[in-house]
Amino acid sequence: KAGVTQTPRYLIKTRGQQVTLSCSPISGHRSVSWYQQTPGQGLQFLFEYFSETQRNKGNFPGRFSGRQFSNSRSEMNVSTLELGDSALYLCASSPVPPGNALEQFFGPGTRLTVL
Amino acid sequence: GEDVEQSLFLSVREGDSSVINCTYTDSSSTYLYWYKQEPGAGLQLLTYIFSNMDMKQDQRLTVLLNKKDKHLSLRIADTQTGDSAIYFCAVSNAGKSTFGDGTTLTVKP
Numbered sequence: 001k002a003g004v005t006q007t008p009r010y011l012i013k014t015r016g017q018q019v020t021l022s023c024s025p026i027s028g029h030r031s032v033s034w035y036q037q038t039p040g041q042g043l044q045f046l047f048e049y050f051s052e053t054q055r056n057k058g059n060f061p062g063r064f065s066g067r068q069f070s071n072s073r074s075e076m077n078v079s080t081l082e083l084g085d086s087a088l089y090l091c092a093s094s095p096v097p098p099g100n101a102l103e104q105f106f107g108p109g110t111r112l113t114v115l
Numbered sequence: 116g117e118d119v120e121q122s123l124f125l126s127v128r129e130g131d132s133s134v135i136n137c138t139y140t141d142s143s144s145t146y147l148y149w150y151k152q153e154p155g156a157g158l159q160l161l162t163y164i165f166s167n168m169d170m171k172q173d174q175r176l177t178v179l180l181n182k183k184d185k186h187l188s189l190r191i192a193d194t195q196t197g198d199s200a201i202y203f204c205a206v207s208n209a210g211k212s213t214f215g216d217g218t219t220l221t222v223k224p
Contacts, residue, residue, distance in 0.1 A: 004157075033212070043158075043203065043214035056211045090157055104212065106150075106157035 002027065004093050004107035012113045018079040021110045025072050025093030031055075032074040033104065034066060037088040046089075049074055078112075086114045117141040121204050121215035128223050133191040135218045137204030140185065144206035147180060149189045152201045152217070161189070161202075196222045 049068035092104035
């Protein structure tokens with residue numbers, strides 16, 4: 001069974017631009033979570049989707065948004081990029097609904113660099 | 116909100132046991148996890164424990180949970196150089212996971 005895939009793996013953008021990252025969960029998994037990982041802030045929870053609905057949201061500005069499609073694939077979008085948005089963005093999928101998060105399987109991440 | 120804390124670094128000799136510690140604040144956390152991250156990779160779930168358990172053993176890994184002190188530990192027996200990585204403690208409640216900042220484990224030959 002294929003693991004969680006994220007595209008692209010690496011991305012370089014400039015301040016003010018917007019970016020869209022994609023995540024394909026493990027087949028059959030309906031819950032997808034997004035995290036931002038930086039050396040200074042560690043791993044920060046962005047949001048979680050289940051069956052195309054956002055169930056949980058972390059403490060990030062409205063520039064960060066996401067969505068989930070009917071096939072459980074998810075995208076996150078960051079608008080008006082800032083230098084501080086440079087980070088590794090990790091996606092994780094889970095077979096069970098939010099509230100029963102037994103296991104999360106992480107993708108390799110997308111390394112975003114904002115110049 | 117929930118806070119999860121870990122020491123940042125641990126160095127051990129190959130063959131020794133490693134113990135990585137974690138403390139958390141939310142007593143209603145239902146699941147507690149240990150993840151491993153190798154350079155350039157995502158997080159790999161190593162093991163987890165339910166909040167109603169005190170201990171879980173899985174081959175070389177032993178997880179101990181002290182709910183009273185809100186303390187979680189991961190013991191790696193017979194640590195190998197391949198165990199060198201960053202280890203994250205995470206707790207979850209109502210579908211939301213909070214991670215510690217990670218402990219970098221260095222295993223010296």
